[in-house]
Amino acid sequence: MRVEVVQGDITRQRVDAIVNAANSTLLGGGGVDGAIHRAAGRRLVEYCAGLGGCGTGDAKASPGFDLPCKWVIHTVGPVWYGGGRGEDSALESCYRRCIEVADELGAKTVAFPAISTGAFGFPPDRAAAIAIRTLRALDTAVEEVRLVAFDQRTARLLERAGADPRVG
Numbered sequence: 001m002r003v004e005v006v007q008g009d010i011t012r013q014r015v016d017a018i019v020n021a022a023n024s025t026l027l028g029g030g031g032v033d034g035a036i037h038r039a040a041g042r043r044l045v046e047y048c049a050g051l052g053g054c055g056t057g058d059a060k061a062s063p064g065f066d067l068p069c070k071w072v073i074h075t076v077g078p079v080w081y082g083g084g085r086g087e088d089s090a091l092e093s094c095y096r097r098c099i100e101v102a103d104e105l106g107a108k109t110v111a112f113p114a115i116s117t118g119a120f121g122f123p124p125d126r127a128a129a130i131a132i133r134t135l136r137a138l139d140t141a142v143e144e145v146r147l148v149a150f151d152q153r154t155a156r157l158l159e160r161a162g163a164d165p166r167v168g
Contacts, residue, residue, distance in 0.1 A: 003135050003145045005163040007155040010148040011039035016107035017071040018064070019098050021115045024053050024076050026060065031118040032150075041066040048074070057093030059101045071105055073098045077116030080123065088130060091116055095134040102142050111146040114154050124154060128161040136162070 010018050010032060020036045023029045026048040028037035037044055043065045051074075054060050059075040075098050078090035094115050102110045112131070116122035135145055147163050149155035159165055 001135070001138070001140055001142050001145060003132065003147065003163050004166040005147045005149055005155050005158040006166040007149045007152060009035075009150075010111055010113050011035055011067060013111040013146060013148060014068050015109035015111045015144075015146060016069060017061070017073050017102050017105060017110045018067065018069045019059075019110065019112045019115070020072050020074045021077055021113050021118070021120075022054065022074040024055065026051055026054055026074050032113045036067070036072060039067055040064060040072065044072065057090040057097065059094065059097035061101050061105055069111075071107060073101050073105075073110070075115060077120055078122065080116065080121035083126075087116075087122065088126075091122065091127060091130050092134045095131055096138060099135070099138050099140050099142055099145075103140055106141075108142060109144045109146070110142055111148050113148055113150070114158075117154070125157050125161075128154075128157040128163075132158070132162040 056076045075094040078087040117124045
């Protein structure tokens with residue numbers, strides 16, 4: 001599996017599936033979650049209402065609706081409490097479960113945001129290292145993972161952690 005980093009807007013990624021850093025209700029919120037819900041249209045929230053929420057570290061899929069992807073894989077990252085409440089293992093679980101769900105869907109290309117690094121307060125450098133280490137250790141049919149950084153700082157952190165810069 002190729003793991004690349006690109007700076008940009010996750011809602012514009014032309015991949016099989018994008019990952020939504022969601023809250024436990026899956027009904028939309030701020031940050032990347034709100035952006036994905038707005039771009040996908042109101043059918044996404046209607047669909048997600050039937051999913052019954054999602055636990056931290058787990059993942060559930062929905063159609064992409066008005067997005068340029070087939071599916072949205074919703075995952076609930078951990079809130080950062082200082083590192084003593086299992087935050088690292090919960091974040092690892094997010095990446096692992098998203099790839100497992102992608103495999104179930106038959107997705108070959110998946111785009112991830114920087115899970116838990118916004119409002120949930122996870123340290124971005126620590127999150128980048130966990131993302132790369134976890135993704136590189138997985139046995140999967142997914143061929144390409146695109147780590148989508150909203151800003152240049154996050155893109156550099158992901159590259160330093162071991163992601164390949166996207167060429168072209």
